[in-house]
Amino acid sequence: MVTASAPGKVYLFGEHAVVYGEPAVPCAIERRATVTVDRRDDARLRVESADLHISGFTVEYDAVGGTAPDVDAPTPLLEAATGYVDAAIEQARDAADAPDAGFDVHVESEIPLGGGLGSSAAVVVATIAAATAALGVDVEDREIAERAYRAESAVQDGEASRADTFCSTMGGAVRVAGDDCRTLGNPDLPFVVGYDGGAGDTGELVAGVRALRDEYDFAADTVSAIGDVVRRGETLIADAADDPTEETLEELGALMNFNHGLLEALGVSSRSLDEMVWAAREAGAAGAKLTGAGGGGCIVALDAGEGTETALDLTPTCEDVFRAELATEGVRVE
Ligand SMILES: Nc1ncnc2c1ncn2[C@@H]1O[C@H](COP(=O)(O)OP(=O)(O)OP(=O)(O)O)[C@@H](O)[C@H]1O
Numbered sequence: 074m075v076t077a078s079a080p081g082k083v084y085l086f087g088e089h090a091v092v093y094g095e096p097a098v099p100c101a102i103e104r105r106a107t108v109t110v111d112r113r114d115d116a117r118l119r120v121e122s123a124d125l126h127i128s129g130f131t132v133e134y135d136a137v138g139g140t141a142p143d144v145d146a147p148t149p150l151l152e153a154a155t156g157y158v159d160a161a162i163e164q165a166r167d168a169a170d171a172p173d174a175g176f177d178v179h180v181e182s183e184i185p186l187g188g189g190l191g192s193s194a195a196v197v198v199a200t201i202a203a204a205t206a207a208l209g210v211d212v213e214d215r216e217i218a219e220r221a222y223r224a225e226s227a228v229q230d231g232e233a234s235r236a237d238t239f240c241s242t243m244g245g246a247v248r249v250a251g252d253d254c255r256t257l258g259n260p261d262l263p264f265v266v267g268y269d270g271g272a273g274d275t276g277e278l279v280a281g282v283r284a285l286r287d288e289y290d291f292a293a294d295t296v297s298a299i300g301d302v303v304r305r306g307e308t309l310i311a312d313a314a315d316d317p318t319e320e321t322l323e324e325l326g327a328l329m330n331f332n333h334g335l336l337e338a339l340g341v342s343s344r345s346l347d348e349m350v351w352a353a354r355e356a357g358a359a360g361a362k363l364t365g366a367g368g369g370g371c372i373v374a375l376d377a378g379e380g381t382e383t384a385l386d387l388t389p390t391c392e393d394v395f396r397a398e399l400a401t402e403g404v405r406v407e
């Protein structure tokens with residue numbers, strides 16, 4: 074039995090635009106997905122996740138030959154339950170050259186599903202790390218990240234960037250542009266997260282932005298403008314390494330506000346996300362924006378004081394609010 078965990082993330086800047094090669098800066102946060110795998114004697118895969126909203130639901134199916142799982146549940150639900158774990162196990166088998174390896178997989182996660190905190194990336198990264206360790210192969214972090222990207226990309230029909238999976242693997246703040254993935258160290262940023270209890274469909278939201286960008290030059294320009302915001306923002310990250318000054322936080326916050334406006338223009342915000350963003354700003358946050366794919370889920374604000382937490386607590390559309398510590402450690406075998 075091997076257990077591995079990997080962190081979720083918030084985007085300081087750059088989601089969606091990163092799908093088109095612009096840079097993005099996600100930061101790993103101390104909310105982790107933990108995956109335990111057990112080798113089986115056969116080639117089957119059994120996935121168990123307490124966090125999926127299909128209570129008591131486990132799936133067991135033949136991993137070889139694509140035999141459909143023998144359970145009475147609608148296909149989309151099944152795909153949601155198994156898709157990412159399945160693709161991650163496929164990557165682990167490939168890394169270990171063990172195409173017939175079967176596993177019992179147990180997933181536990183502190184990351185809300187589809188809420189913009191990178192739940193799928195964390196599950197995929199932790200699954201690959203646990204399963205490769207169980208198969209006795211030593212896989213470097215960069216290879217885990219690349220394989221996790223391939224797994225996400227396969228599930229999301231090729232519409233994924235390397236940002237979520239690289240960040241979850243490496244921890245800290247990272248910069249991703251296309252296949253250029255770098256670590257940026259551990260900025261000391263006072264992240265506050267507000268969660269509306271909802272979720273967005275990443276695939277649909279990414280497809281929506283693509284359609285806008287194809288139809289309107291100004292939508293393509295909006296995507297490029299997000300890239301400009303990121304290029305400006307990343308120059309401030311080094312200043313935020315240790316006890317950032319108020320000016321650094323103010324400028325980072327202003328750029329986050331700008332980034333949110335551009336995402337809003339691309340149609341990926343929602344009323345509840347906007348309400349939480351405004352509650353944070355009015356409470357004195359240096360800046361606030363949605364994080365991740367959008368549509369519903371989480372916002373991230375920068376506020377070293379108590380104001381944003383108090384204001385979000387009082388915001389009717391906000392279901393949960395918490396201070397998010399940077400996860401300096403990425404994936405780890407426990
Ligand atoms: N604990 C879990 N157990 C099993 N599958 C999970 C778990 N958490 C996430 N997933 C899978 O990931 C999917 C959500 O991934 P999706 O990329 O849509 O959102 P996200 O990663 O949380 O948000 P974002 O991409 O906006 O950061 C779920 O539908 C499920 O298939």
Ligand SMILES: C[C@@](O)(CCO)CC(=O)[O-]
Nearest residue numbers: 088089233234236365366
């Ligand atoms: C919307 C998006 O940019 C981030 C989702 O967390 C999609 C991706 O980068 O794969």
